[in-house]
Amino acid sequence: MLKFCLGVAVCLTLLLAPQLHAQQYPTKVITLMVPFAAGGPTDTVARLVAKGMGDSLKQQIIVENVGGAGGTIAPARVAKAAPDGYTILIHHIGMSTAPALYRKLPYNPLNDFEHIGLVNDTPMTLIARKDFPAKDFKELIAYVKTNKEKINLANAGLGAASHLCGMLFMTAIQTDVTTVPYGGTAPAMKDLLGGQVDIMCDQTTNTTSQIKGGAVKVYAVTTKTRVASLPNVPTMHEAGLPNFEIVIWHGLYAPKGTPKPVIDQLTKALQVAIKDATVKQRFADLGAESVVEKRATPEAHKAFLKAEIDKWGPIIKKAGVYAD
Numbered sequence: 001m002l003k004f005c006l007g008v009a010v011c012l013t014l015l016l017a018p019q020l021h022a023q024q025y026p027t028k029v030i031t032l033m034v035p036f037a038a039g040g041p042t043d044t045v046a047r048l049v050a051k052g053m054g055d056s057l058k059q060q061i062i063v064e065n066v067g068g069a070g071g072t073i074a075p076a077r078v079a080k081a082a083p084d085g086y087t088i089l090i091h092h093i094g095m096s097t098a099p100a101l102y103r104k105l106p107y108n109p110l111n112d113f114e115h116i117g118l119v120n121d122t123p124m125t126l127i128a129r130k131d132f133p134a135k136d137f138k139e140l141i142a143y144v145k146t147n148k149e150k151i152n153l154a155n156a157g158l159g160a161a162s163h164l165c166g167m168l169f170m171t172a173i174q175t176d177v178t179t180v181p182y183g184g185t186a187p188a189m190k191d192l193l194g195g196q197v198d199i200m201c202d203q204t205t206n207t208t209s210q211i212k213g214g215a216v217k218v219y220a221v222t223t224k225t226r227v228a229s230l231p232n233v234p235t236m237h238e239a240g241l242p243n244f245e246i247v248i249w250h251g252l253y254a255p256k257g258t259p260k261p262v263i264d265q266l267t268k269a270l271q272v273a274i275k276d277a278t279v280k281q282r283f284a285d286l287g288a289e290s291v292v293e294k295r296a297t298p299e300a301h302k303a304f305l306k307a308e309i310d311k312w313g314p315i316i317k318k319a320g321v322y323a324d
């Protein structure tokens with residue numbers, strides 16, 4: 001009988017555990033892992049959203065930058081973290097390109113995570129160091145083609161958005177230049193400003209102030225239509241590369257097995273954060289945009305990620321770019 005009672009007690013504890021967990025969550029600081037260096041575009045979005053979500057959850061969310069390997073180290077860590085809602089990840093389009101780029105990717109973006117919701121959409125810009133000789137996109141293409149041996153294209157490694165954009169640009173103009181990988185586009189920008197590298201494709205969240213301040217040259221944006229915060233910059237399509245379109249999106253992830261009530265709380269906090277007037281204004285100043293609420297859900301996030309994997313996989317395979 002005693003044995004039976006103990007069994008029931010244990011059973012009850014187990015049954016009640018998820019509810020108690022959700023009621024109490026979050027009782028300690030949450031870590032949001034960023035797969036690139038501090039100060040870059042993913043980090044910028046992460047810090048804005050972490051503040052808004054933390055306020056809503058009444059708990060601090062700290063950002064931890066775990067850069068390297070084109071943004072694949074942080075997801076590998078989060079996939080193996082305790083599924084308790086205290087370690088989460090922000091990542092971008094790289095979650096959909098890495099499966100085609102890496103032959104031995106140590107995580108499955110669809111199956112090894114709980115999807116919390118999409119965060120924002122951001123255009124990219126093709127920029128160059130201030131004294132780069134080409135004055136417009138047409139001249140840029142001609143210059144790159146004739147000087148390809150001496151041109152350095154900066155990116156944040158295989159799997160980064162900057163890598164994808166640079167790779168598609170080189171494919172479109174049928175010219176390969178030397179690529180220089182960094183742990184994020186914040187350090188890459190530093191070298192572009194210093195003239196150590198020549199060109200880079202990066203999100204407006206990292207390039208807008210440098211463009212507006214005249215610290216770098218800009219040739220085109222990668223969206224279908226012009227960007228409101230950079231109205232004079234042509235689209236790649238207008239500038240001469242038809243149908244060249246890349247929009248960078250971010251999403252939030254938790255380790256697989258994180259209890260549903262915890263994911264629900266994180267999703268709700270995300271929805272509050274991206275609707276916050278300060279966050280929206282900051283995004284707008286940087287050329288980015290919060291997603292509409294129905295995209296900031298686990299279901300929409302997972303479905304979109306799957307569609308992006310299906311879209312980019314064949315394009316990357318055709319380009320023949322991969323890491324062993």
Ligand code: ASP
Pocket residue numbers: 036037040041042043092155156159160161162163183184185186202203
């Ligand atoms: N978003 C950048 C990229 O993928 C990296 C970063 O956030 O620093 O190129």
